[in-house]
Amino acid sequence: QKDAIDHKPDLVMINVGVNDVWHAFFDFQNIQFYPQGNLPTGVPLAQYREKITQMVLAAKAAGIRVVLLSPTPIGEILDGPENRRLQEYIAAMREIALQNQCLFIDLNAPFREVIGTYQKHAGKTLNLLAADGVHPNPSGYRIMAFTILRGLGVPTKDIENLEVKK
Incomplete structure (x- = not known):
């Protein structure tokens, strides 16, 4: 409400899910990984679905166009347990977008494509598109910007020379 709706925007983009899943697998206080992803600090899929739906309905009720990212x-590590679980959250978000006539823009797929292609030709790497594994670096931001603008209907020719400044 206070972060978006109260400002009366024409458009709101909702991009959530990384921390919801990640925090179920990683104990940040003790710096320990839990491969079962059973930490209580994660957000269960049902709650994730409920909260996104609430945000979408509130924004739409205020006459705001919603885009889910x-x-x-x-x-x-694309085949790691966190990313396998994350796919369920992405599927839920896609479903919510469909049910509520919102635009859904998939940022995960182009990241996976770039990372997968790089790893195929250069071996496993860390932080190709994200400075710390989750927060994008300039290359990651460029993919995000390009994907969002294309998703909003901006022709590729108008954004192919896009500069992303930090």
Whole structure:
């Protein structure tokens, strides 16, 4: 409400999910990974679905156009347990967008494509598109910007020389 609706925007983009999943797998206080993803600091899928739906309905009720942006990968181990679970959250977000006539823009797929292609030709790497595994670096931001603008209907020729400044 206070972060978006109260400002009366024409458009709101909702991009959530990384921390909801990541925090179920990683104990930040003790710096320990839990491969089962059973920490209580994560957000269960049902609650994630409920909260996004509430945000979408509140924005739409205020006459605001809503775009749902899928979360980007958690780290760059694409077949890791966090990213396998994240796919369920992305599917839920896509479903919510469909049910509520919102635009859904998939940011996860292009990240996975770039990371996967790089790893195929250069081996496993860390932080190719994200400075710390989750927060995008300039290359990650460029993919996000390009994907969002294309998703909003901006022709590729108008954004192919886009500069992303930090």
